[in-house]
Each structure stands twice: as structure tokens, then as C-alpha cells.
Amino acid sequence: MKILRFIPIVLAISAVFFVAANERTEHGKFFEISKNIEIFTNLYKELNTYYVDDLDPSKLMRTGVDAMLNSLDLTQTTFRNRILKAIATSPKADTMA
Structure with a gap:
């Protein structure tokens, strides 16, 4: 089964x-x-x-995927996303358009 x-x-x-x-x-x-x-x-x-x-196949697969993603250097992507979020939510963002 x-x-x-x-x-x-x-x-x-x-x-x-x-x-x-x-x-x-x-x-x-x-x-x-x-x-x-x-x-x-x-x-x-x-x-x-x-x-x-x-x-649990789902839990095992999820753990494997999470471990693969954690092995990557995602600090640059995380930093870039924070900057984009800060720019999008800043008061000056409305005047940039």
C-alpha cells in the first residue's frame, strides 16, 4: 500500500x-x-x-526542501526584499510614480 x-x-x-x-x-x-x-x-x-x-511523506519532503533552501545563501535576496518593501511603504513612494 x-x-x-x-x-x-x-x-x-x-x-x-x-x-x-x-x-x-x-x-x-x-x-x-x-x-x-x-x-x-x-x-x-x-x-x-x-x-x-x-x-509522514509530506513532512519528510518538506524537511528536505527546507534543508536545501537553508543551505543556500539567501541573505542577499532577503536584504533586497527588505529594501524593496521599505521603498514601497515609504511616504515618498507615492510621489515617485
Whole structure:
């Protein structure tokens, strides 16, 4: 029963893998992405199959996505968003238009 829940996920990730593998531009980058997606899929499947406790697939995936985003240096983007918000909410913003 658990396997049936993950068949659509595996099919979707496999489709991404094959599309990325056939991509002619930036072949090396897409190959690396597809290889890592394949590794991630296999790890996800193995955890679900052999882990002692039951896993919540949504929570596990969300934790993985959050960890990937936290590994990036988003300080510049966060800083830029704060500046844009400050400009948009400042009293002078009305006169700039």
C-alpha cells in the first residue's frame, strides 16, 4: 500500500530525469541535477521501505526542501526584499510614480 502512494512521485521524478538527460544545452548541469534527483528518489524510497517507524511523506519532503533552501545563501535576496518593501511603504513612494 505504501508503494502505491509513491508511484506517481517516482514517475514524475523519472520524467524529469529523462527530460533533463536528453537536454542538449547545459548538458553537464542537467546531468548532475538528474543524477542527484535519482539519488534523492532512491533514498526517499529506501527510507519509506526500511525505516523502523512510519514516516509522514509530506513532512519528510518538506524537511528536505527546507534543508536545501537553508543551505543556500539567501541573505542577499532577503536584504533586497527588505529594501524593496521599505521603498514601497515609504511616504515618498507615492510621489515617485
